Each structure stands twice: as structure tokens, then as C-alpha cells.
Amino acid sequence: xxxxxxxxxxxxxxxxxxxxxxxxxxxxxxxxxxxxxxxxxxxxxxxxxxxxxxxxxxxxxxxxxxxxxxxxxxxxxxxxxxxxxxxxxxxxxxxxxxxxxxxxxxxxxxxxxxxxxxxxxxxxxxxxxxxxxxxxxxxxxxxxxxxxxxxxxxxxxxxxxxxxxxxxxxxxxxxxxxxxxxxxxxxxxxxxxxxxxxxxxxxxxxxxxxxxxxxxxxxxxxxxxxxxxxxxxxxxxxxxxxxxxxxxxxxxxxxxxxxxxxxxxxxxxxxxxxxxxxxxxxxxxxxxxxxx
Numbered sequence: 649x650x651x652x653x654x655x656x657x658x659x660x661x662x663x664x665x666x667x668x669x670x671x672x673x674x675x676x677x678x679x680x681x682x683x684x685x686x687x688x689x690x691x692x693x694x695x696x697x698x699x700x701x702x703x704x705x706x707x708x709x710x711x712x713x714x715x716x717x718x719x720x721x722x723x724x725x726x727x728x729x730x731x732x733x734x735x736x737x738x739x740x741x742x743x744x745x746x747x748x749x750x751x752x753x754x755x756x757x758x759x760x761x762x763x764x765x766x767x768x769x770x771x772x773x774x775x776x777x778x779x780x781x782x783x784x785x786x787x788x789x790x791x792x793x794x795x796x797x798x799x800x801x802x803x804x805x806x807x808x809x810x811x812x813x814x815x816x817x818x819x820x821x822x823x824x825x826x827x828x829x830x831x832x833x834x835x836x837x838x839x840x841x842x843x844x845x846x847x848x849x850x851x852x853x854x855x856x857x858x859x860x861x862x863x864x865x866x867x868x869x870x871x872x873x874x875x876x877x878x879x880x881x882x883x884x885x886x887x888x889x890x891x892x893x894x895x896x897x898x899x900x901x902x903x904x905x906x907x908x909x910x911x912x913x914x915x916x917x918x919x920x921x922x923x924x925x926x927x928x929x930x931x932x933x934x935x936x937x938x939x940x
Contacts, residue, residue, distance in 0.1 A: 649797055649800060649801070649888070649889075650797075650800035650801060650803060650804040650885060650891070650939060651793075651796045651797055651800040651889055651939070651940040652796045652797075652799035652800040652802075652803055652938050652939060652940065653674055653675065653676040653677065653707060653708035653709075653796070653892070653938050653939065653940050654674060654675055654676065654708075654796070654799055654938055655672075655673065655674050655792045655793070655795040655796035655799065656671075656672070656673045656674075656791075656792065656795055657670075657671070657672050657673075657787075657788040657789060657790070657791035657792025657793070657794075657795060658670065658671050658672075658787075658788055658791060659783075659784040659785060659786065659787025659788030659789070659790075659791065660784055660787065661780045661781070661783045661784040661787075663780075664719065665718070665719050665720050666716065666717060666718055666719060666720075666777070666780060667716075667717040667719070668714065668715070668716055668717075668780055668781055668783075668784045669714070669715045669784065670712065670713070670714050670781075670784040670785050670787070670788040671712070671713045671788065672710060672711065672712040672713070672788050672789070672792050673710070673711055674705070674708040674709060674710040674711070674792070674796075675708065675709050676708060676709070676937050676938045677707065677708050677709035678707075679707065680705060680706060680707050680708065680710075681708075681709045681710070682698060682701055682705070682710045682712065683709075683710070683711045683712070684697055684698060684712050684714070685711070685712070685713050685714070686713075686714035686715075686716070687714070687715070687716045689716060689718075690714060690716055690781065692774070693777075693778055693781055696778060696781075696782075697712070697714070697781070697785055700782065700785055700786070700789075701785075701789065703789075704789040704790075704792065704793055705789075705792075705940075706889065706890050706940055707890070707892060707940045708940060712785075712788075714781070714784075714785075726765055726766070727765065727766045728764070728765055729763055729764060729765070729766065732761075732763045732764050733758055733761070733764045736753075736758060736761050736764065737753065737758065740753050796940070799938075800939065800940075803935055803938060803939060804885050806935060807881075807885065807932055807935050807936070808882065808885065810928055810931055810932050810935075811878050811881060811882060811932070813928055814874075814878055814902075814925065814928055814929070814932075815875070815878055817921050817924055817925050817928070818871055818874055818875055818878070818925075820921050821867060821871055821909060821918060821921055821922075822871055824915070824917050824918055824921070825867060825868075825918070867908070867909045867912055867918075870905045870908045870909050870912075871905075871909070873901075873905050874902060874905040874906065874909075874925075877898055877901050877902045877905065878902070880898055881895060881898045881899070881902075881932075884898065889940065890940060891939065891940075892936060892937075892939040892940050895936045895939060896933065896936050896937070899929060899932055899933045899936055900933075902929050902932075903926060903929045903930070903933070906922055906925040906926045906929055907926070909921075909922045909925065910922035910923065910925075910926065
């Protein structure tokens with residue numbers, strides 16, 4: 649489905665320990681540019697966030713904002729190091745045997761030895777914290793993609809309407825072209841008769857002049873190619889994704905044909921139609937700039 653490069657998404661994860669909020673927005677851009685803003689405490693996860701975004705965004709300038717609230721601040725964690733306590737017991741036992749002293753070690757005494765117990769700030773496991781961040785980011789991305797698809801659908805409808813108008817203009821060119829030649833034939837015949845009076849006109853010379861004029865203003869090839877480009881663009885709009893650059897290329901080719909029609913125009917009606925063609929194609933190109 650057609651996807652716009654403009655979108656917004658929000659996701660959140662929260663429990664008794666943390667609250668993580670993710671907001672992301674994007675605008676059109678030639679390439680895929682991502683700016684991640686998050687607290688320094690989460691800086692370790694930036695690379696993982698960027699890799700995750702690649703699954704959802706292929707093109708556009710994306711800003712993602714991640715906020716983090718830690719409800720465990722001020723809480724402490726007491727850790728018992730059994731291996732340290734065991735080492736102390738073995739050493740005191742060795743001392744008792746070496747010096748013939750009573751080994752009077754009690755639990756209360758052992759607990760006071762350095763590093764048997766340590767007190768640290770309660771910190772969340774890195775993997776668990778990443779799971780929480782990932783949950784919030786995925787939620788924001790899904791909403792973000794949904795918004796892009798909705799906007800893309802509107803863009804598709806608008807472009808198709810403009811393509812229909814282009815087809816009408818192309819038909820006008822096709823209808824008008826033969827009339828120009830016929831009008832030219834009548835004008836040149838009248839002019840020759842006016843100049844030569846009763847003198848017989850060489851029909852072969854007259855036909856040659858008309859053929860040269862018709863060839864000079866002929867836009868059959870441009871009309872056929874322009875119609876083909878319109879059809880190609882409609883088909884491309886139905887493709888899955890990543891079609892923005894392809895559509896832009898097709899629009900450039902359409903504009904090239906419209907320019908040629910305008911340059912060949914020797915008729916005010918065709919000139920006006922060609923100008924309308926160029927104007928409508930430019931409107932389509934502007935819309936295409938918003939497609940991923």
C-alpha cells in the first residue's frame with residue numbers, strides 16, 4: 649500500500665519500576681535520516697533502537713524522542729556474597745589451627761567482614777530494560793506506520809484524480825492536432841490563391857509544404873509516450889512500498905513529453921493544453937515528494 653513520509657506515533661511502557669514513553673514524527677526527505685533523542689542513561693541502547701526502526705521506516709526524516717522515568721531511585725539492593733564468606737571461614741579456620749586458638753567465628757561476626765554483604769542502588773537488568781524500551785518503540789512504530797498508510801491512501805486518491813485530468817488533456821491534444829493541419833491547409837491555400845489569382849497552384853508543392861508543416865508540429869510520439877507514462881504511474885501506485893523515487897522518475901519523463909508538446913505547438917489551443925499539462929504534472933510531483 650502507498651505510504652506517506654509524513655506520520656506520527658506514540659508508545660508507552662510502564663510498571664512499578666519504570667515508565668518509558670516514545671514519540672516519533674517524520675517529514676519528507678530524499679533519504680532515510682533518523683535522529684534519536686534519549687536520556688544519557690539509555691544511550692547504550694541507541695544502536696538497537698536504530699536497528700529496530702529500519703523494519704518500519706525506509707525513507708524520510710524521522711525524529712524519535714524517548715523519555716525515561718525510574719521509580720527505583722532511592723531504593724537499595726543488599727547482595728550476599730557466599731564465596732567471600734566461605735573464604736573468610738577457611739582463612740579463620742587456618743589461623744585457628746596454625747596458632748592453636750579457638751575459632752569463635754559467629755554469623756554476626758562474619759557478616760561484618762568487608763564484601764560479605766554489599767549494598768547497591770537497585771538497577772534493572774539490561775536485557776529486561778531493553779525489552780521494555782523495545783515494547784514502547786514497537787508500539788510507537790505501529791501507530792506511526794498506520795498514520796503513514798492513512799495519509800498515503802489520501803495521496804494516492806489525489807494523484808489518481810490528477811492523472812485522470814492529464815488523460816483528458818492528452819485526448820484534447822489528440823483531437824486538436826488534425827484540426828491544426830487542416831486549418832493550415834486552408835490558410836496556405838487561401839494565401840496562394842490570393843497571391844496568384846487564377847494561376848493554377850501546383851498541388852504537389854502545396855502538399856509537400858503541408859506535409860513538412862504537419863511533421864514539424866506532430867506530437868503523436870509524445871502523446872503515446874505520455875499516455876504510457878500515465879498508465880505506468882497508475883500501476884506503480886499499486887505496488888507494495890518504496891515507490892517514491894520511481895514515481896518521481898516517471899513524473900520527470902511526463903514533464904519531458906509535455907515540454908516537447910509545448911515546444912512544437914504552433915497553435916494557441918495546444919499551447920494552453922500543454923501549459924495545463926505541465927502545471928498538473930508539477931502538482932503530481934509535489935505530492936510524490938511526500939511518498940516513501
